[in-house]
Amino acid sequence: MKKLIVGVGGMTNGGKSTLSRSLKEKIPNSVIIAQDSFFKDDSVVPVDGNGFKQFDTLDALHMDAMMSQVDAWRRDPQAFLKEAGQTAKRVTSSANHVFVLIVEGFLIFNHRPLNQLMNKRYFLEIPYDICKKRRSLRVYKPPDPPGYFDGHVWPMYLRNRQEMESTATGILFLDGLKSKEELLAAVYQDVSQEINTPREED
Ligand SMILES: Nc1ncnc2c1ncn2[C@@H]1O[C@H](COP(=O)(O)OP(=O)(O)OP(=O)(O)O)[C@@H](O)[C@H]1O
Ligand SMILES: NC(=O)c1ccc[n+]([C@@H]2O[C@H](CO)[C@@H](O)[C@H]2O)c1
Numbered sequence: 001m002k003k004l005i006v007g008v009g010g011m012t013n014g015g016k017s018t019l020s021r022s023l024k025e026k027i028p029n030s031v032i033i034a035q036d037s038f039f040k041d042d043s044v045v046p047v048d049g050n051g052f053k054q055f056d057t058l059d060a061l062h063m064d065a066m067m068s069q070v071d072a073w074r075r076d077p078q079a080f081l082k083e084a085g086q087t088a089k090r091v092t093s094s095a096n097h098v099f100v101l102i103v104e105g106f107l108i109f110n111h112r113p114l115n116q117l118m119n120k121r122y123f124l125e126i127p128y129d130i131c132k133k134r135r136s137l138r139v140y141k142p143p144d145p146p147g148y149f150d151g152h153v154w155p156m157y158l159r160n161r162q163e164m165e166s167t168a169t170g171i172l173f174l175d176g177l178k179s180k181e182e183l184l185a186a187v188y189q190d191v192s193q194e195i196n197t198p199r200e201e202d
Contacts, residue, residue, distance in 0.1 A: 002098045003077055005070075005117050006191055009108045009164075010124030011157055012056075013134035014176040015183065019124065020104040022184045027100050027191065031073065031084050035105020038066045042142055052148060056106070056156035063111050070114065073101050098195050109168040110160055120194055121168070122187055126176040128154065 008020045017034065024030045038061045039045075045053050045060050054060060073080040077099035109115045109123070126134070132149050144153075164171075172190070174183060 001077070002195075003074065003101070004098060004119050004191075004194060005101045005103060007108050007115070007118040007121045008102060008104045008124070009122065009171075010106065010174075010176065011126060011131055012106055012153060013131055013138065014124035014126050015180070016104050016106070016124055018180055019183055019187065020102050022180065023102055023187060023191070026184070026188055027195075029077070029081065029098065030100035030102055031077075031081055032102045032104055033066065033069050033073070035061060035066060035103070035108055038062045048152070050151055052145070052152040053142070054152070056153055056160070058107055058111055061107070063114070067113060070101070070103065070117065074117075077101070100191070100195070107160060109164045109171060112167065115168050120191060121171040122174055123171050124174050124176040124183075130177065
């Protein structure tokens with residue numbers, strides 16, 4: 001059985017969820033684990049001197065719980081798919097089984113134990129003004145307070161990105177301004193190549 005972990009990282013509102021969902025639709029036996037599902041409860045996330053909740057850091061996430069999910073998939077991808085309500089479809093012969101885990105999130109390459117498991121790494125980037133615009137149209141829980149983007153989100157992005165670039169390698173940067181279709185086609189082609197490359201069983 002072959003297993004592949006694909007990381008779809010990127011800036012907030014870079015288009016990670018959109019791309020990941022389309023990839024999942026196209027790749028048989030694939031499943032998504034999204035980092036946003038692991039945010040700690042609002043009440044335990046500290047506030048900085050300006051009153052901004054410190055959400056854009058690994059400390060705001062239950063990374064241990066996320067890693068447990070990833071480990072569960074690694075142990076038994078088929079059982080994981082079933083539990084996720086996604087029974088393996090379009091499987092031809094057992095020798096050809098390739099299970100794909102799509103890990104999606106804004107800080108997936110900043111967490112070393114997760115980053116080192118990835119076979120492929122993509123990072124969606126968009127310019128500051130587009131990012132700010134797209135973010136302003138979104139409602140998070142809790143919603144962004146006034147000034148949050150410039151006071152917390154953007155400075156933390158710059159810091160996290162610097163850290164990512166100093167620790168993670170093999171990241172393919174993608175222009176998030178390209179159309180959804182173009183992005184999907186490019187990543188699908190690249191992942192398909194990896195799926196069809198013979199690899200050591202693990
Ligand atoms: N290629 C694209 N071109 C234009 N708009 C896009 C593209 N991809 C996504 N969008 C739009 O940008 C917004 C953010 O997309 P999405 O939710 O996929 O981003 P994200 O990176 O998962 O965000 P988050 O920071 O919440 O995790 C959505 O309104 C989506 O429709
Ligand atoms: N619980 C959440 O999902 C949550 C709460 C507050 C803020 N966020 C934002 O999500 C983005 C990552 O996708 C980060 O920029 C957070 O600010 C998420």
